[in-house]
Amino acid sequence: xxxxxxxxxxxxxxxxxxxxxxxxxxxxxxxxxxxxxxxxxxxxxxxxxxxxxxxxxxxxxxxxxxxxxxxxxxxxxxxxxxxxxxxxxxxxxxxxxxxxxxxxxxxxxxxxxxxxxxxxxxxxxxxxxxxxxxxxxxxxxxxxxxxxxxxxxxxxxxxxxxxxxxxxxxxxxxxxxxxxxxxxxxxxxxxxxxxxxxxxxxxxxxxxxxxxxxxxxxxxxxxxxxxxxxxxxxxxxxxxxxxxxxxxxxxxxxxxxxxxxxxxxxxxxxxxxxxxxxxxxxxxxxxxxxxxxxxxxxxxxxxxxxxxxxxxxxxxxxxxxxxxxxxxxxxxxxxxxxxxxxxxxxxxxxxxxxxxxxxxxxxxxxxxxxxxxxxxxxxxxxxxxxxxxxxxxxxxxxxxxxxxxxxxxxxxxxxxxxxxxxxxxxxxxxxxxxxxxxxxxxxxxxxxxxxxxxxxxxxxxxxxxxxxxxxxxxxxxxxxxxxxxxxxxxxxxxxxxxxxxxxxxxxxxxxxxxxxxxxxxxxxxxxxxxxxxxxxxxxxxxxxxxxxxxxxxxxxxxxxxxxxxxxxxxxxxxxxx
Amino acid sequence: xxxxxxxxxxxxxxxxxxxxxxxxxxxxxxxxxxxxxxxxxxxxxxxxxxxxxxxxxxxxxxxxxxxxxxxxxxxxxxxxxxxxxxxxxxxxxxxxxxxxxxxxxxxxxxxxxxxxxxxxxxxxxxxxxxxxxxxxxxxxxxxxxxxxxxxxxxxxxxxxxxxxxxxxxxxxxxxxxxxxxxxxxxxxxxxxxxxxxxxxxxxxxxxxxxxxxxxxxxxxxxxxxxxxxxxxxxxxxxxxxxxxxxxxxxxxxxxxxxxxxxxxxxxxxxxxxxxxxxxxxxx
Numbered sequence: 001x002x003x004x005x006x007x008x009x010x011x012x013x014x015x016x017x018x019x020x021x022x023x024x025x026x027x028x029x030x031x032x033x034x035x036x037x038x039x040x041x042x043x044x045x046x047x048x049x050x051x052x053x054x055x056x057x058x059x060x061x062x063x064x065x066x067x068x069x070x071x072x073x074x075x076x077x078x079x080x081x082x083x084x085x086x087x088x089x090x091x092x093x094x095x096x097x098x099x100x101x102x103x104x105x106x107x108x109x110x111x112x113x114x115x116x117x118x119x120x121x122x123x124x125x126x127x128x129x130x131x132x133x134x135x136x137x138x139x140x141x142x143x144x145x146x147x148x149x150x151x152x153x154x155x156x157x158x159x160x161x162x163x164x165x166x167x168x169x170x171x172x173x174x175x176x177x178x179x180x181x182x183x184x185x186x187x188x189x190x191x192x193x194x195x196x197x198x199x200x201x202x203x204x205x206x207x208x209x210x211x212x213x214x215x216x217x218x219x220x221x222x223x224x225x226x227x228x229x230x231x232x233x234x235x236x237x238x239x240x241x242x243x244x245x246x247x248x249x250x251x252x253x254x255x256x257x258x259x260x261x262x263x264x265x266x267x268x269x270x271x272x273x274x275x276x277x278x279x280x281x282x283x284x285x286x287x288x289x290x291x292x293x294x295x296x297x298x299x300x301x302x303x304x305x306x307x308x309x310x311x312x313x314x315x316x317x318x319x320x321x322x323x324x325x326x327x328x329x330x331x332x333x334x335x336x337x338x339x340x341x342x343x344x345x346x347x348x349x350x351x352x353x354x355x356x357x358x359x360x361x362x363x364x365x366x367x368x369x370x371x372x373x374x375x376x377x378x379x380x381x382x383x384x385x386x387x388x389x390x391x392x393x394x395x396x397x398x399x400x401x402x403x404x405x406x407x408x409x410x411x412x413x414x415x416x417x418x419x420x421x422x423x424x425x426x427x428x429x430x431x432x433x434x435x436x437x438x439x440x441x442x443x444x445x446x447x448x449x450x451x452x453x454x455x456x457x458x459x460x461x462x463x464x465x466x467x468x469x470x471x472x473x474x475x476x477x478x479x480x481x482x483x484x485x486x487x488x489x490x491x492x493x494x495x496x497x498x499x500x501x502x503x504x505x506x507x508x509x510x511x512x513x514x515x516x517x518x519x520x521x522x523x524x525x526x527x528x529x530x531x532x533x534x535x536x537x538x539x540x541x542x543x544x545x546x547x548x549x550x551x552x553x554x555x556x557x558x559x560x561x562x563x564x565x566x567x568x569x570x571x572x573x574x575x576x577x
Numbered sequence: 578x579x580x581x582x583x584x585x586x587x588x589x590x591x592x593x594x595x596x597x598x599x600x601x602x603x604x605x606x607x608x609x610x611x612x613x614x615x616x617x618x619x620x621x622x623x624x625x626x627x628x629x630x631x632x633x634x635x636x637x638x639x640x641x642x643x644x645x646x647x648x649x650x651x652x653x654x655x656x657x658x659x660x661x662x663x664x665x666x667x668x669x670x671x672x673x674x675x676x677x678x679x680x681x682x683x684x685x686x687x688x689x690x691x692x693x694x695x696x697x698x699x700x701x702x703x704x705x706x707x708x709x710x711x712x713x714x715x716x717x718x719x720x721x722x723x724x725x726x727x728x729x730x731x732x733x734x735x736x737x738x739x740x741x742x743x744x745x746x747x748x749x750x751x752x753x754x755x756x757x758x759x760x761x762x763x764x765x766x767x768x769x770x771x772x773x774x775x776x777x778x779x780x781x782x783x784x785x786x787x788x789x790x791x792x793x794x795x796x797x798x799x800x801x802x803x804x805x806x807x808x809x810x811x812x813x814x815x816x817x818x819x820x821x822x823x824x825x826x827x828x829x830x831x832x833x834x835x836x837x838x839x840x841x842x843x844x845x846x847x848x849x850x851x852x853x854x855x856x857x858x859x860x
Contacts, residue, residue, distance in 0.1 A: 088709030145714065171716040199716065304720060306742075308757055330742070354721060356711045361744060361753040386711060413711045470710070495709075 020046035030055050049073060056080070058515055059097055059121065060540065063564035064105030076115035076140075077106070083518050083558055085493060086120055087145060090520055090556065092546060094571040098122045098148075100130070101569075107134035115140040115166075122146070128153030132160035140166035140194075147173030151181045151202065158184035165218075166194035179204035179227065185212055194221040198247045198278060203227035214239045223247025226280055230255065234266050241269040246293075248278035251286065260289060268292035277301035284311050291318040299324040303352045306330045313338035324348040329364035329386065336369030340376025348382035349373055356386065356413060367394035374401035381439075382407040389420040390447060395429035405437040409444035415471035415496070418448040425449055431456035434464075444468040454478035458485025466491045479503035483510050493518040501528025504557075508532070511539050516560040524554040526577075532559070533577035540566055541577045741831060747775050747839035748808070758831045764823055771810065775839060809845040812837050821845065 024046055027033055030053075037047040051071045055078040056062060068074075081097025083090075099121045106113050113135045123146050131138065138161050143149075151174065157167065158181050179202035185192075192212070197204070204227065213219060213236050222236065222243055230253035237243070255263065263286070270293045279287070282305060297319045302312070303326040312327065312335040322343045327335065329351050339346065351365055367390045374380060380402040390412050399405065410429075418425055426447035434440060434457050441463055445453065449472035457464065458481030465488050473479065479499040482489065483506045491514065492507075500523035511517060511532075526543065533541040544556035566576040741758040754774055761767040810822040814833040822830070822837070 085709065085712075087714045088712050089715060090709045145716070171714060173715065303717075308759070310760070352717065353711060353713065356713055356718075358753075360751065361755055363755045386713075411711055415707065415710065468712075470712075496707075 015042075017042070017046055017049075021050040024050045025052075028053075052076060053115075054078070058560055058562075059099075059102070060564065060567050061515070061560060061562045064102045066563060068105050068109035072109065074110050075112055076117075077102075077110075077113070078117040078119075079121055080119040081121040083493070083516065084120070084491075085495065085518055085520065090495070092544060092571065092573050093147075095544070095574060096122070096567065096569050096571065098124075098127075098569065100124065100127045103127055103130050103134065111135065112137050114138060117142040117144075118146050119144045120146065122148040123153070124148050125150055125153035125156070129156040132156040135161075137163055139163050139191075140168075142166065142168040142170070143172055144168075144170045145172060150175040151177050151179070151200065154181035155184045158182065159186070162186070162189060163191055164189070165191050166221075167192065168194055168196040168221075169199055170196060171199055174200065176200050176202045178202050182212070183208040187211070187215075190215045190217070192216040193218045195219065196221060196223040196247065198223040198225050198249065200225050201227070206232050210235060210239065219243065221245040223277060224249040226250040229253050230263070230286065231259070234263050237266050237270060242272055243270060244272050245275040245299075246270070246273055246277070248276070248280075248282075248290075250281040251279045252281035252283065253286070255286060260286065263289040264292060271296070273297060275299040275301070277304075279305040279307075281305075282307075287311060287315060291315070294318040296321055298322060301326045303328055303350065306354060307335070308332075309335035309338060313342070316342035319343070320345075322346060324382075326350040326352070328352050328354045330354045331365075333365055333369035333372065336365060337372040340372040340374075343377055345379060346373070346377040347379050349377070349380060350382075350384040351386060352384075353386040353413065362388065364388055367391050370394065370398055374398040378402060379404070381405050384409040384411075384444075386411045386413060388413055389417070390426065390429065391419045391421050392424065392426060392428040392432070393419075393421075395426075396432040399432050399436040403436050404439060405433065406439050407442040408433050408437065408440060409442065409468070410446055411444065412447040415446075416448045417446075425453070427453040427456065431460075434460040438463065440464055442466040445472060446470060448472075449478075450474045451478040451481065454481040458482050461486055463488055465489060467493070469494045469497055471496045473497045473499060476500055476503035476506070480506040483507035490515045492516075494520070494522060496521040498523050501525055501531070504528055504532060505535075508535060511536060511559055512561050514561065516558065518556075518558050520556040522557075524557055526552055526554050529554045529557055530577050538562070542570070543575045543577060544573055545575060546573050741834075743812075743834055743836050745771060745774070745837040745839070748841050748844075750775070750839075756837070758834060763827055764830075767822075768810070771837075771839075807842055808839050809842045810837065811840045811845060 020043065024033070024036065027036065033047055033051060037044045048070050049072065052074055053076040054067065054071055054074050056067070057078075057080045059079050059081045079099065079102060081099075082095060085091060086095065097120060099118060107130070111134070114137055116131070116138075117140075123143060128149055131141075133156075141157060141161075141164070149172075154169070157164070179200070182197070182204040185208070189212075193216070195212075195216075202225075204225070206228070209224075209228075210232075213222065219240050220243060222240060223245065224233065224236070224247055226249050228236075228249040230251055233248055233251070237246075267290050273293045274296055276290070276294070276297055276299070279290075279302060294315070295318070298321055300315075300319060300322055306328055307315075307330060309332050312331045316322065316338055319342070323345055325339060325343065325346060325348070327339075327350070331338075331351075336351070339349065351369070353364055355361065355363060365385070365387050367387070370383075370385055370387070370390075371394050374397070378401060381404045383405065384407075387410075390410065395410070399408075412426070419429075426445075427450055429447070430443070430445050430449070430453045433443065438460075440461055443457070443461065443464055443466070445468070449469075451474045454473060454477070457467070461467075464486045467482060467486070467489060469492075476499055478497070479494070480503055482492070483503075489510065495518075497519075499519065503522075504519065504524055505528065507517070529541050529543055533539065538561060539559055540562050542558045542560075543554045544558065545551075546555070570576060742755045743758055745754045745756055756767070756770065756774075758767070761770065811819050812822050812830070812834045813819055813836050815835065819838070819840075825833075
């Protein structure tokens with residue numbers, strides 16, 4: 001009997017590893033990969049040996065050494081560093097998330113590294129040079145919201161990465177000393193497919209750019225910066241009519257009627273454009289030139305373009321396939337009505353404030369605009385909306401119209417502002433959101449909120465993964481409701497709420513299954529944080545103490561799970577308890 | 578004193594700012610809320626002001642901004658309570674919660690000054706003082722501020738899409754508005770939009786006297802204007818001078834207007850001669 005059983009079991013184990021590897025290469029999602037690695041030791045090994053892409057969403061949750069030991073054959077790495085609130089200056093600049101140690105480990109163990117995507121990491125020029133020299137096969141570089149480098153570092157990438165296909169520099173704190181980096185691409189270099197330097201301000205050598213675009217026949221994405229004029233853009237488009245994504249830069253120039261006709265016909269030859277951005281200084285006169293290129297447009301990013309409602313209306317009439325739209329609130333409610341009328345397929349809307357720090361002027365969009373969009377765009381599932389006023393009733397109607405929200409980020413810009421019609425808290429608004437939108441994954445709340453809002457969230461938001469809270473809640477109970485009620489919560493960011501130690505400790509059971517918790521300007525004490533650190537040794541409980549105000553208070557607390565232990569690179573202002 | 582009869586608390590204009598105290602609402606007779614659920618109706622003071630009476634401005638109201646609303650299209654429409662808004666930028670006019678006391682001849686609508694707000698959690702800090710709020714990436718912040726700085730540093734006008742956003746301030750008001758001059762074709766349109774946004778003032782009278790013409794205002798009519806009402810509409814032109822609105826052709830005005838200001842007519846008197854001079858020198 002026993003021998004038969006053992007034969008049976010060995011028969012199942014003799015499934016060749018190579019086949020497992022082949023099967024696993026078809027598993028692209030990280031979640032699936034993580035799941036298969038848990039099945040048994042064989043599968044764990046098959047996964048680790050065949051995994052070529054890793055995504056580390058908190059660079060301190062694991063160390064470079066642990067990573068390279070487990071996954072020896074990685075070619076593509078995504079690394080995210082600082083807590084998201086660093087985007088809003090809440091994290092000291094020397095906090096950490098330097099990529100260099102990772103690059104050193106990769107140079108040693110991943111010499112065939114092809115792709116590096118960094119978000120909120122500190123990247124120095126030395127690191128960029130090191131990258132350029134260490135990885136001969138390097139193909140794709142993406143830097144988003146990073147800082148620490150200058151355009152000098154980009155020179156190294158341009159000079160030495162001979163197989164580069166993607167060069168994507170987005171919204172970084174980069175010190176732009178000159179545009180000469182672009183001239184460092186060799187004349188023999190032809191492999192570029194993605195070039196995005198919209199974020200950089202210095203003027204680049206246009207001739208060099210023109211030659212580059214001309215010889216890179218596979219170029220699909222081109223996003224130029226503001227220094228490129230309309231006439232220059234036209235020249236580039238003539239060379240690259242195959243573009244799928246275009247960032248136009250300033251789109252400003254004085255044109256004659258004849259030149260306008262040329263420009264228009266140039267855009268008509270761009271039949272593949274699906275994404276359009278820039279248009280920073282575009283005027284109503286020349287905007288119509290792009291209409292011929294908008295037939296297949298699915299993403300329109302006007303968030304750096306102060307467009308009015310009439311221009312938007314006209315433009316949208318030419319974009320029947322639009323799925324994602326980013327605008328400034330200069331379009332006003334009237335512009336959003338135009339969105340509702342013209343974009344039945346719209347899935348994502350982001351409305352950014354054009355003048356967010358002007359307290360004294362009533363401006364921008366209101367609940368009316370959001371309502372208008374919801375009536376016209378039933379497929380809407382992602383919204384980011386900055387406004388000065390909102391009502392509970394409006395939000396309730398909005399989610400009735402669009403029950404499929406997965407991402408609902410509403411920012412009423414005045415902290416603790418109630419429903420401006422009823423003067424009541426905005427609890428019912430977010431209650432309606434979580435009750436109606438069962439697929440909700442991400443929620444940002446704002447306005448005057450009591451614990452009731454969080455009771456609703458805890459009770460109904462069963463798929464919620466990311467929650468951002470500011471200036472809200474009436475007691476510890478608020479946070480407690482969330483910690484106890486939301487089973488899938490992964491990231492929780494809280495600022496300026498009166499949640500205290502009891503609230504913090506109510507999440508003891510949850511933090512290891514979460515990526516991170518951020519709490520700043522709440523009512524936490526050092527003792528409370530120490531208690532948490534003591535009870536949960538596999539968490540890093542970091543307190544950022546910037547001024548010597550009060551040693552017993554913990555003004556900024558960042559809690560995250562890690563297998564790497566307390567970090568060794570904390571600056572003086574950061575204490576790991 | 579007259580102000581105690583005005584029952585200011587009952588007719589409180591809300592701009593939806595944090596910490597505005599919610600006064601006890603008194604429902605009353607014909608002026609009561611049309612909709613008890615809290616929809617609002619904007620007051621009209623045109624009919625209520627007696628002949629020769631100053632329109633709703635009481636000197637007794639010191640730190641509060643007072644103005645009269647306009648019910649011309651004050652009914653709440655379906656899209657969630659947006660009240661009168663004359664401008665394309667979709668600004669919602671300050672909404673009035675009305676529970677007018679019939680006795681008061683001038684139900685005055687009051688906006689609490691922002692600074693005096695209190696609320697559940699202590700005083701509301703002004704946005705400029707809060708680090709990292711509203712939550713906008715530094716990159717975007719810096720880009721937008723350098724964008725507007727590009728267009729003439731002294732100017733309040735933001736140029737984009739050939740639309741011309743100018744700020745409109747009113748003496749004594751805690752809040753400014755922005756209007757897009759490009760969306761109006763004439764002084765009449767601008768005037769009625771601003772009227773809806775703020776209150777009745779000079780330009781409204783201007784139209785009824787048919788004063789506006791390509792040649793500008795005559796001196797005597799200008800004087801009529803100024804004496805007829807407490808506030809006048811002025812603008813700052815490219816030279817930095819403050820001028821009365823209405824003295825140049827519309828296109829010239831939109832090209833040179835940097836910002837608008839609803840000024841107390843007592844202060845504006847001095848502008849008239851200068852305006853006429855500039856006008857004459859142009860003609």
